[in-house]
Amino acid sequence: xxxxxxxxxxxxxxxxxxxxxxxxxxKRGLRVWVxxxxxxxxxxxxxxxxxxxxxALDYTKPKECVLWAKQQEENFVCVxxxxxxxxxxxxxxxxxxxxxxxxxxxxxxxxxxxKTRKFLKEKGFYQPExxxxxxxxxxxxxxQQRNKACIVKPVSAMGSLGVTMIQNQSDWEIAKKNLSDFHxxxxxxxxxSGKEFSVEGIFFQEEPCVLAVTEKSIVGNGxxxxxxxxxxxxxxxxxxxxxxxxxxxxxxxxGLTWGIFHVEVWLDQTxxxxxxxxxxxGGDYIHRMVELVTDIELYGSIxxxxxxxxxxxxxxxxxxxxxxxxxxxxKGIIKNIKNVEDVKSDKCCExxxxxxxxxxxxxxxxxxxxxxxxxxxxxxDNLHAKKRAERLVQCIEFEIVEI
Amino acid sequence: xxxxxxxxxxxxxxxxxxYESLLAAKQLGYDVILMxxxxxxxxxxxxxxxxVEVDTYNHDESVCAAxxxxxxxxxxxxxxxxxxxxxxVAKISTALKLPGLSAEAALRCRNKYEMRKALQSVxxxxxxxxxxxxxxELKLALMDIGYPSIIKxxxxxxxxxxxxxxxxxxxxxxxxxxxxIAQPDYDPVFRQFGPEFIVExxxEGPEFSVEGFVSNGKVxxxxxxxxxxxxxxxxxxxxxxxxxxxxxxxxxxTENTIKVVDTxxxxxxxxxxxxxxxxxxxxxxxxxxxxxxxxxxxxxVPLSTGIDFFKQVVKVSLGEELMIDSQKNLYSGIRxxxxxxxxxxxxxxxxxxxxxxxNIEHLFLEQSIGSQIELPPKHFGKQVVAAVVAKxxxxxxxxxxxxxxxxxxVLIIENKQSVGSLS
Numbered sequence: 001x002x003x004x005x006x007x008x009x010x011x012x013x014x015x016x017x018x019x020x021x022x023x024x025x026x027k028r029g030l031r032v033w034v035x036x037x038x039x040x041x042x043x044x045x046x047x048x049x050x051x052x053x054x055x056a057l058d059y060t061k062p063k064e065c066v067l068w069a070k071q072q073e074e075n076f077v078c079v080x081x082x083x084x085x086x087x088x089x090x091x092x093x094x095x096x097x098x099x100x101x102x103x104x105x106x107x108x109x110x111x112x113x114x115k116t117r118k119f120l121k122e123k124g125f126y127q128p129e130x131x132x133x134x135x136x137x138x139x140x141x142x143x144q145q146r147n148k149a150c151i152v153k154p155v156s157a158m159g160s161l162g163v164t165m166i167q168n169q170s171d172w173e174i175a176k177k178n179l180s181d182f183h184x185x186x187x188x189x190x191x192x193s194g195k196e197f198s199v200e201g202i203f204f205q206e207e208p209c210v211l212a213v214t215e216k217s218i219v220g221n222g223x224x225x226x227x228x229x230x231x232x233x234x235x236x237x238x239x240x241x242x243x244x245x246x247x248x249x250x251x252x253x254x255g256l257t258w259g260i261f262h263v264e265v266w267l268d269q270t271x272x273x274x275x276x277x278x279x280x281x282g283g284d285y286i287h288r289m290v291e292l293v294t295d296i297e298l299y300g301s302i303x304x305x306x307x308x309x310x311x312x313x314x315x316x317x318x319x320x321x322x323x324x325x326x327x328x329x330x331k332g333i334i335k336n337i338k339n340v341e342d343v344k345s346d347k348c349c350e351x352x353x354x355x356x357x358x359x360x361x362x363x364x365x366x367x368x369x370x371x372x373x374x375x376x377x378x379x380x381d382n383l384h385a386k387k388r389a390e391r392l393v394q395c396i397e398f399e400i401v402e403i
Numbered sequence: 404x405x406x407x408x409x410x411x412x413x414x415x416x417x418x419x420x421x422y423e424s425l426l427a428a429k430q431l432g433y434d435v436i437l438m439x440x441x442x443x444x445x446x447x448x449x450x451x452x453x454x455v456e457v458d459t460y461n462h463d464e465s466v467c468a469a470x471x472x473x474x475x476x477x478x479x480x481x482x483x484x485x486x487x488x489x490x491x492v493a494k495i496s497t498a499l500k501l502p503g504l505s506a507e508a509a510l511r512c513r514n515k516y517e518m519r520k521a522l523q524s525v526x527x528x529x530x531x532x533x534x535x536x537x538x539x540e541l542k543l544a545l546m547d548i549g550y551p552s553i554i555k556x557x558x559x560x561x562x563x564x565x566x567x568x569x570x571x572x573x574x575x576x577x578x579x580x581x582x583x584i585a586q587p588d589y590d591p592v593f594r595q596f597g598p599e600f601i602v603e604x605x606x607e608g609p610e611f612s613v614e615g616f617v618s619n620g621k622v623x624x625x626x627x628x629x630x631x632x633x634x635x636x637x638x639x640x641x642x643x644x645x646x647x648x649x650x651x652x653x654x655x656x657t658e659n660t661i662k663v664v665d666t667x668x669x670x671x672x673x674x675x676x677x678x679x680x681x682x683x684x685x686x687x688x689x690x691x692x693x694x695x696x697x698x699x700x701x702x703x704v705p706l707s708t709g710i711d712f713f714k715q716v717v718k719v720s721l722g723e724e725l726m727i728d729s730q731k732n733l734y735s736g737i738r739x740x741x742x743x744x745x746x747x748x749x750x751x752x753x754x755x756x757x758x759x760x761x762n763i764e765h766l767f768l769e770q771s772i773g774s775q776i777e778l779p780p781k782h783f784g785k786q787v788v789a790a791v792v793a794k795x796x797x798x799x800x801x802x803x804x805x806x807x808x809x810x811x812x813v814l815i816i817e818n819k820q821s822v823g824s825l826s
Binding site for chain 2: 241
């Protein structure tokens with residue numbers, strides 16, 4: 001038997017986080033079992049090859065995961081997941097195996113946007129007015145009563161999927177279309193007109209510890225898809241600390257105590273308003289940005305705690321800046337994509353992904369899945385990184401044929 | 404003979420701090436014997452039971468005096484309040500078999516070079532450094548350490564003689580100044596180690612102090628205080644506690660403080676550690692085995708935490724277990740008012756609004772009316788003319804109150820020029 005024990009990753013077959021999540025475990029002498037859907041496993045042979053054991057298991061189904069985990073005769077010491085839809089399963093399996101983790105009730109709460117807002121409001125945190133709607137009549141009544149812009153969105157989706165801003169009558173048709181794939185109740189809430197940030201951190205000795213605040217840019221004009229992230233955010237010390245404290249207070253009040261968190265906040269003048277709360281690393285390579293701006297191994301810092309090993313707190317300090325900028329070519333058919341290799345060779349460029357190819361059709365931007373790729377840059381500080389990322393994005397040339 | 408006494412070796416120069424230190428013993432029900440090489444201040448005359456006048460720079464003579472006292476009085480503890488007396492108190496506690504710092508640990512805290520040598524087993528806490536005694540040695544050391552760097556006397560305290568070296572041209576000027584300053588006739592603090600210096604790499608990042616105690620081997624961190632210093636002479640001019648920092652940075656400071664205190668072997672004493680938090684982590688500036696001056700332990704810590712720091716100093720000197728529990732959750736701060744020119748100090752004007760400011764707790768005069776104001780590098784202790792202490796519910800509230808007071812208060816310094824303002 002392996003001395004350190006085995007890490008169980010629920011939903012681990014992912015290109016963006018799977019590799020680091022596994023390698024940081026192996027570095028610490030952990031065996032790694034990866035479970036994921038059959039489809040994901042088939043699409044990620046490199047992850048399958050890295051794992052000590054692989055099993056097809058639907059990470060979105062907590063009961064199935066618990067049943068399966070209890071049947072295994074393996075020395076699991078930690079259950080981990082970085083996918084939004086795996087978080088409840090991770091909490092349930094950890095609880096069933098009596099391993100470190102969050103209480104399932106706390107994770108279930110944050111998976112429901114409506115219940116989370118209600119809970120936070122009851123705890124005294126400022127939250128925008130919100131309604132859980134069963135039909136469009138309820139939604140329109142909510143908006144009419146307020147006479148201000150509102151947001152319609154699904155109860156538990158992610159990646160800006162199904163989100164619509166309602167400013168006038170014609171927006172309702174767009175909202176209906178955007179929500180057509182979600183067969184559930186939906187949320188209507190007041191639009192918060194602040195700048196958006198996310199807060200990245202880990203739990204250290206069961207206390208939330210903020211590592212960095214990320215400044216978000218969005219496409220705009222009613223489209224909430226993120227167009228770039230800068231880390232650390234360009235904030236005064238006062239506001240930075242205010243954001244840290246609010247997020248820590250919120251996480252404590254919910255009862256989360258373990259793992260990695262990613263919390264969305266708005267800054268309205270000097271008021272910090274907490275949005276969605278996730279008990280997983282930020283997507284969009286934010287997890288990588290955290291590691292670039294600090295010296296932390298994000299997943300490793302969690303494993304170290306599980307293994308009762310010393311965590312080097314000085315690695316948590318921000319040492320440099322990073323920016324991710326997304327590619328948004330104009331609408332049309334891609335004829336050619338140029339200069340990608342030149343951008344990759346830039347000394348500060350960490351990663352370039354272009355997920356389009358000649359012949360692909362570029363349409364309008366509805367969700368984060370409509371972005372055509374990104375450039376991830378690290379530099380001496382945040383503003384240098386941002387400037388460089390913007391320049392490198394401009395270097396990537398899409399030849400487009402208009403339709 | 405049955406009545407227990409505590410032996411104080413000297414008092415702090417600042418009246419309010421000296422008074423608070425005596426009050427602490429009295430409130431705990433102990434009588435104080437004062438061993439001093441200075442004239443006993445008026446406020447202290449009624450507060451001490453017995454005074455022994457002795458040259459406290461002469462350790463042998465002072466230890467003998469302490470032994471003689473111990474035949475007449477039941478001395479249950481010995482403590483000091485200033486840097487210069489740390490080693491003597493260690494020697495007295497050993498001679499009288501009282502709880503106290505060991506002589507070796509005391510030397511490690513008194514001499515910055517010995518301190519760094521003793522910390523070689525935890526090199527991550529130290530900036531790159533070298534000991535130098537001549538200009539030639541300094542030039543050689545700078546070839547390794549580079550610029551910017553800091554040079555300071557190994558045995559000084561209170562920001563005396565700290566020079567930042569930005570380039571080769573600064574080296575000779577700074578060294579000449581240091582040779583002038585680091586002499587006993589300039590300041591008695593230099594009697595022991597003389598013109599011996601540490602040159603070390605300049606560490607970027609904010610500076611903090613950590614205040615606490617070691618009692619029976621257990622380290623108690625009581626407060627972290629931030630610090631602003633003047634450029635280029637590093638005189639401290641503003642402190643606020645708790646500092647504007649997130650919990651993880653406090654944890655880093657606390658963890659490293661414990662590491663430094665344990666490695667140096669401190670016990671039965673208060674400590675005042677100064678460090679910088681650079682992006683690469685904690686770097687020690689220095690540590691003293693005594694309470695901080697500048698009203699930090701006497702006023703700021705109690706205002707912010709509710710902990711009477713000086714009472715704990717007394718308790719720790721008795722070998723008592725400390726039960727420290729912070730009850731207040733306030734911010735407190737101090738702003739020193741610095742003169743911008745030399746001359747005769749005639750007083751303050753326009754300070755009425757400071758006294759009626761809800762956040763302001765105290766306005767102290769640091770120089771007597773009629774005294775001569777001198778600026779560094781001529782003198783390092785005569786630029787601070789007044790001090791304002793504030794408290795509040797938030798860091799910003801305290802910061803604004805202190806800066807407001809500093810703007811409002813005008814120093815009247817008469818020279819050949821007219822009235823001077825301050826910053």
